[in-house]
Amino acid sequence: MAATALRVRGITVDFGGLRALDRVSIHAAPGEIVGIIGPNGAGKTTLFDALSGFVPCRGGVWIDGVRVDHMAPHERAAAGLGRSFQDARLFHTMTVLDTLRIASELRMKKATAVSSLFSLPASRVAESGSTRYAMQLVELMGLGQYRDKLIKELSTGTRRIVDLACVLIQRPKVVLLDEPSSGIAQRETEALAPLLLDLRDKLGCALVVIEHDMPLLLSVAERVYGLETGRVIAVGAGEDVVKDPEVVRSYLGDDPAAIARSH
Numbered sequence: 001m002a003a004t005a006l007r008v009r010g011i012t013v014d015f016g017g018l019r020a021l022d023r024v025s026i027h028a029a030p031g032e033i034v035g036i037i038g039p040n041g042a043g044k045t046t047l048f049d050a051l052s053g054f055v056p057c058r059g060g061v062w063i064d065g066v067r068v069d070h071m072a073p074h075e076r077a078a079a080g081l082g083r084s085f086q087d088a089r090l091f092h093t094m095t096v097l098d099t100l101r102i103a104s105e106l107r108m109k110k111a112t113a114v115s116s117l118f119s120l121p122a123s124r125v126a127e128s129g130s131t132r133y134a135m136q137l138v139e140l141m142g143l144g145q146y147r148d149k150l151i152k153e154l155s156t157g158t159r160r161i162v163d164l165a166c167v168l169i170q171r172p173k174v175v176l177l178d179e180p181s182s183g184i185a186q187r188e189t190e191a192l193a194p195l196l197l198d199l200r201d202k203l204g205c206a207l208v209v210i211e212h213d214m215p216l217l218l219s220v221a222e223r224v225y226g227l228e229t230g231r232v233i234a235v236g237a238g239e240d241v242v243k244d245p246e247v248v249r250s251y252l253g254d255d256p257a258a259i260a261r262s263h
């Protein structure tokens with residue numbers, strides 16, 4: 001249990017009469033990149049919504065050994081669950097460094113409360129700490145040249161990296177990424193794989209990645225889960241899971257001609 005960053009046991013989600021997830025179990029070790037694939041409507045985003053507490057579910061969720069499924073979303077975040085929300089959260093008229101500084105200060109609020117008990121100049125301590133970590137993350141994520149640029153001046157792909165940096169600055173144990181490559185340029189997609197591998201190596205968090213771009217996913221994920229209509233239908237090495245007959249059928253339907261074309 002101790003070595004598992006994320007453990008999910010038998011998660012079930014019902015939307016009215018629709019069972020969107022049916023006893024899904026997954027896990028991820030610290031420093032592991034786990035992929036989730038499946039056709040549209042398979043339940044991938046619902047799984048992330050359930051893990052982060054945005055839709056009610058039955059079953060168990062543990063972050064770093066702590067059971068979190070009874071917790072509110074912000075409590076799960078404090079327990080180490082990070083999730084990227086893409087553009088919506090970023091202020092477009094703020095610079096990249098300020099954006100990260102603020103995200104970092106939110107994390108340090110707790111430290112501020114503790115140090116004020118001892119009458120230390122907490123805000124100054126926290127501010128220098130948050131700026132330092134923000135600068136480190138800017139370098140780590142290759143954002144150096146954009147440091148003083150406004151969010152609105154960035155490409156969609158670079159904005160997504162900044163958003164990911166805002167998640168990472170909270171030092172999560174587990175990061176959930178829902179289609180990081182969607183809507184960004186091919187060149188930026190190609191840069192994602194080395195970035196994700198580098199982050200995994202340097203930060204040691206577990207990454208769970210939903211991705212339709214198979215070359216990207218296969219180049220980063222050590223283990224892949226295949227989902228169809230709310231169920232895990234395959235799990236294993238990515239190359240095996242994408243060739244699994246059940247997974248192929250889930251994408252192509254039962255049309256023999258379509259399956260033949262895929263070979």
Ligand SMILES: Nc1ncnc2c1ncn2[C@@H]1O[C@H](COP(=O)(O)OP(=O)(O)OP(=O)(O)O)[C@@H](O)[C@H]1O
Pocket residue numbers: 015018020038039040041042043044045046047
């Ligand atoms: N809030 C909701 N209320 C009712 N049904 C929902 C809700 N959210 C998702 N669903 C349904 O649950 C199923 C799973 O949807 P989900 O968005 O998780 O799929 P997905 O695997 O993320 O698909 P995609 O690849 O298109 O993003 C779908 O049938 C969807 O219509």
Ligand SMILES: [Mg+2]
Pocket residue numbers: 044045046
């Ligand atoms: Mg989705």
